Amino acid sequence: MELTVNGEKVQVADGLNLSGLLAAQKVENPDMVSVQVNGEFVEKDQYGSTQLQPGQEVDFLYFMGGGA
């Protein structure tokens, strides 16, 4: 199925859940990101149970803690 991940179209396996997508996108550590699916935040403990649907927009928002 096709998803839009961080603004780009990607092909992923049908039936993938959010944990699977994070792994497929090489986000090694889920603690590094906040995730929105179709503009709604998903709690970290829901990643495994969040089934992705074709055409959904997924955004990974990364922590950036630097400034000095």
Added chain:
Amino acid sequence: MIDFTEEQLERYSRHIILKEVGVEGQSKLLQAKVLIIGAGGLGAPIALYLAAAGVGTIGIVDADVVDLSNLQRQVIHFTADVDRPKVESAANKMRAINPDVNVITHQLFAGAENILDLLAPYDFIVDGTDNFGTKFLVNDACVVAKKPYSHGGILRFTGQMMTILPGETACYRCVFREPPPPNSVPTCSQAGVLGAIAGMLGTMQATETLKFITGAGQLATNSLVSFNALNMDFRKVKLKRQANCPICGDHPVITHLEEAAMPLCDLKAKH
């Protein structure tokens, strides 16, 4: 409205001819009070541009002294400033750029016990801090004190920012619920940062500050603006204020300010 001197009309002429700024906007800038937390990579361009723009009162907070490893990106500090307090070094340059500006130095760490007092006299706060403990503290304090502020963060070749109007728009905790576990996300001292990235993001934060004061355009609220300079991709992801946000939501669970414990490597690292 302020009565401008001939010299001020000339100094600010490129602002005054902008229809979004004009004499009214410049007058607002000269009467504005902005606090910059951190006189480092982000604080440097923010302080330089806000001073040049004629922001009338600028407070700057930093406990550190200038280190040789700062000079690759903290462009407000010069080689001769090594070992000088950063706030003194910064204030010196800001006053040299623009004698109209009243610079107030706060040579201390912003912590849970002093941050509300620090924020109180200012209209707008700019986060130029370098660790998650302080970034979350700045957010929480701005929400509690209802101070509009600019969040900024950088790492390696990337940067992110959002502007927050507490009670109206999404706050940092709406996006990032709590600080990441220690060492799950590297800091700049661990991972590095390209010097000019601090300039890119800091000038974006300075722009938001000037827009807030003058009322020009639309602020980057309810969105996280991020870029990756390796391919010069810029993105703006829309966000919403979260009803279940622990600090700005309908039923806040954070009732007093505290700093998250930071890993020792962050505290000891030279910034």
